[in-house]
Amino acid sequence: MGQTGISAFFVGTVIEGLVSLILVGLWGAALPIIMDPVNGLAQMYVGKNKDDGNDVNDFQPIISNANLYFTSWGAGVCAVMILAMYIRERLGGSGTGMGYTANWYLLMLSSVIVIIESMRFKNQVCVLDHGTASITCNRNTYGLVTGCIGLGVSFLISLFSSLGKDSALITTIFGFIMAILYTLCAGLLTFDNGPATYIGNHYLSAWAGFFLSFTIFGSVLKEFLGAGDASTAAAGTAGDDVEMDRI
Known part of the structure; x- marks a missing residue:
């Protein structure tokens, strides 16, 4: 069914893209300040x-205003x-795999948060005398490295997925690694x-990355293992869209 009324001038047009990009930019600037x-x-x-008798303070961030915290993140994620x-629609990706692509975008967002929170902890707590234990800073460094890897992998896979050019084998391998x-x-x-033993950005983003990575791995593994049957079925059906290239 085609778009009618005002929606025809907004939904799926450049205007929608610009507005959504502006919103992402505004929340991208506001969230670091709010959080x-x-x-x-x-x-x-x-x-x-x-x-x-232990003189280590072990500072950690914790949610102080739940309403502001969750509404800000809700608006930013939306x-x-x-x-x-x-972006997926404009790049010509099929609509059937949006949930799969969205998980990669969410993993990318989680990785960005892990990076920001790890850098913030490193620069605000680890530099203090008696701010925290050295083992805590070492664990924080691992989180920073994981976030950087997750950001790079999820960006590339989500981009190829939006283009409809991703591979079941490659995404299965990287899904397992993540x-x-x-x-x-x-x-x-x-x-x-x-x-991040207290509930806050660091805690939630680490667990979000955990659950999202296993969700992605499960979905792409199922896609990869079913590649043979899906390819056979697709050969007999003209015009069917396939979410991932089978390699």
Whole structure:
């Protein structure tokens, strides 16, 4: 069914793309300010030290304003998803795989948050005398590396997916790699001496990366293992769209 009324001049047009891009830019600029624990708006630093003679404060960020925190992230994620759907449509990707592509975009967003929070923890806590234990900073460094790898991989895969040029084999391999990396990341960052044992951006983004990477790996593995049957079925049906190239 075609677009009618005002929607015909907005949905799927350059105007929608510009508006969604502006929204992503605005939230991209606002979220770091809102979420910076130093500003004390949506998060703040708290110390975990106990009266046990240990002079390490072990500062960690924690949610201080839940309403501001969740509504800000909700609006930011919605803006990213709208832009992702627009880009996929404009690049000619098939609509059937939007959920799969969206997971890669969300993994990319989670990786960006892990990077930002790890850098922030490194620059704001690890540099302080008695700010935290050295093992915590080491775990934070692993989170930073994982976030960088996740950002690079998810950006490339989501781009190729939007173009409809991704490969089941390649995405299965990288999905498995990201699942392993984020399993270690979530464990090291959120348990025991990790830098994100309190609920906040660092904690939630690490676990989001864990769940998203396994969701992606499961979906692409199923796609890859079913490649033979799908290819046979596609050969007998003209015009059917296939989400991923089978290599």
